[in-house]
Amino acid sequence: MDDPDLQLLRTFRADEAEPPVGMQERIEERLWQAIMVEESSRASGRSSQRPGWFQRLLRPLVAAGAAATLALGVAIASDGGSGTGRLGQGAVQQAGAGVLDATANSLFGGSTTTPTPIMGRIDLTDGDERLVDGPQHDSSGSALEEGHADLARDLSRDPDELLRAVRSSIASSGVRDPNDAVAFHVAMRWVADPAVPVDLRAAMLRSVEGIDGIDDALVGTDVLGRSGIIIGQLDRASGIRSQYVLDPADGSLFEVRAFMTAYLDPACPPGTVTLHAAYDDAGERVDPNAAQWVAWPQVVEACAPTVLVSS
């Protein structure tokens, strides 16, 4: 620039201020919140037209023939099952990194060939009502459906390969945003399924360590006060933490729950429960109306992330 005043002005800005370290990330984080609020708002508008997001997640996955199992080895001592915690209130302790592998060994053993004692079954292809309820264990002890059993037998026991298979199946299932939260739920449903071979459950549990946002394994209580092993994942985009409370004796599912941890939407403040179900020893979902002595959480399904809904 020729003019002295403009030259001087540009000298004034020449030593341009460098943005502070992490500024871009902070801006993006704030923007993510705005994005999630918008997506949540859209979800609320659609909520009356759709079934639970979990149904839609699992159904196409099963149709695509994916299977995965996670095993929970319990290197963590149970507190004896005498806890009286409620959702969000149960005392929880961290078990430390790498515990999933030890937990898998403890729960399901180190063997890769041990036959699985089939205790029940999960019919993921059944109607919406059952899917949204989570695993349904058949008290008659029937085995996996034929197709699923073949798949379970053939699946790799390598955790990395399993996780890739889960992601691949999700991606091909029509889920709009096949993110880590979806992978976590899919993998954990197989981990918690007593009809799946234990070595596959163990391998799938190990695979979960490769998912972003995985918490250290915890010891805690479920809504019925049962002490279990908690495997959790925080989805940073939605601010939702999902947790599976597993029976430390055999890895069967006590409870699945998910709740908001961040203030992203006034309609879904932190603590809002977006998913909840508890199961009895037979694998049947506990009816809140039949257990009125328990403080059941109120589930606000509209706060569940729409990114999990297939298009």
Next chain:
Amino acid sequence: MVTPPQHDGPPDRGADADEPTDAELIARSIDDPRAFMPLVERHQRVLFGYLARRIGRDLAEDVTSETFTRAFAQRHRFDLARDDARPWLFGIATNLLRNQARSEVRQLRAYTRHGADDRSHDDHAASDARLDAASQTRELAAALEALNPGDREALLMFAWNDMSYEDIAEALGIPVGTVRSRLNRARRIVQQHLETTATEAGSGRS
């Protein structure tokens, strides 16, 4: 005569010709809000630099962040015929800056006292040239403070951001002719101020 700078395209765009334009990203973001995110990486640096000079680093990050948040909320209003979102973003930032008028005056007064860079402790590096530059910077800051806010906005967008008349007009929501007149007036005042200061300094030395 003020000569508009030559533009080779929006800054911070990168060399990849396949990259979507700002307008394409914003258009996508209407249905897919996450498509908006790359705009932050593209423009945060230049926005922050501009704002930091005007209101100081402490406030600049907040205003930069708020600019992107508001832009996201208002993206339906963006003129998709324009590829470059920078003028639009500067327009939003300028509106936010108007709430920070006192901060800008404080910043300019700080420059007047200390110069743009606090290097007075760096005795070894100090030179006559640097002292002269620091002195000029102080005078420039005083001249900028003397401008009315509208003229100052136009001048600083032109000088610091290399924005064209058209871009400044879009950012400030005023006609191009008004941009031209504001720039001419602002520059005349700044030049007069600097000349007066130089004359007084010369008289002082003699």
